Amino acid sequence: xxxxxxxxxxxxxxxxxxxxxxxxxxxxxxxxxxxxxxxxxxxxxxxxxxxxxxxxxxxxxxxxxxxxxxxxxxxxxxxxxxxxxxxxxxxxxxxxxxxxxxxxxxxxxxxxxxxxxxxxxxxxxxxxxxxxxxxxxxxxxxxxxxxxxxxxxxxxxxxxxxxxxxxxxxxxxxxxxxxxxxxxxxxxxxxxxxxxxxxxxxxxxxxxxxxxxxxxxxxxxxxxxxxxxxxxxxxxxxxxxxxxxxxxxxxxxxx
Numbered sequence: 001x002x003x004x005x006x007x008x009x010x011x012x013x014x015x016x017x018x019x020x021x022x023x024x025x026x027x028x029x030x031x032x033x034x035x036x037x038x039x040x041x042x043x044x045x046x047x048x049x050x051x052x053x054x055x056x057x058x059x060x061x062x063x064x065x066x067x068x069x070x071x072x073x074x075x076x077x078x079x080x081x082x083x084x085x086x087x088x089x090x091x092x093x094x095x096x097x098x099x100x101x102x103x104x105x106x107x108x109x110x111x112x113x114x115x116x117x118x119x120x121x122x123x124x125x126x127x128x129x130x131x132x133x134x135x136x137x138x139x140x141x142x143x144x145x146x147x148x149x150x151x152x153x154x155x156x157x158x159x160x161x162x163x164x165x166x167x168x169x170x171x172x173x174x175x176x177x178x179x180x181x182x183x184x185x186x187x188x189x190x191x192x193x194x195x196x197x198x199x200x201x202x203x204x205x206x207x208x209x210x211x212x213x214x215x216x217x218x219x220x221x222x223x224x225x226x227x228x229x230x231x232x233x234x235x236x237x238x239x240x241x242x243x244x245x246x247x248x249x250x251x252x253x254x255x
Contacts, residue, residue, distance in 0.1 A: 037134070038106045040064075042064035047108065050111075054069065054079065054087070056111065058083075069089040069090070074091070077089050102131070104128050105129065112164045114139075126254055141245060148228055152200065161209055179254060184252070188249070
């Protein structure tokens, strides 16, 4: 096992419940992408790497493929096993998966790859993939052209420290990766609908570096979020809101 970034180890362990409540699901159209682009089907085996609480894992099951969830944080893996008892959930990291060589047809990382985008992880992913296997990378990206969404980012950013972030693009530096073809991107529009407390407050409080703040810091962030909800015309007085995202799905082939 490699060392997990301190923000992930602390934040995800302490706020696994909030993560499960607040993180958005994924667009239904992604199911077709999993079948047609990643080739998932009965008789295939897919690894959900950095599976967390199983938010994405459940979307893999309807493909008929056998699913193995790899997750290093015990509290998150426990959430996954409680929700999806039929999924094989194992402790492991991107750099050390307890799986044989060339044993899986696809590896999928949802909301996770930026945490372990390094050469060692790519070598390990290549090791467990069969030749011709697929690597899929998925992120729900906030639509910051919407004013109140941009305000949420302004609240979060001062606390990010050295935590890896998708938007910085550092994860792309491992590509082109030895043994893999080029990345191909497909984008899907998506909205997370629900009560503001869930889709805004729980969502932000589940961010690793927010969840790992001292209690006073968390309380201050929560107060700022409630101020946005109370003062933004698009949110004030609404019991139901739509949080806009673009779901970005990348695929590359193990050569």
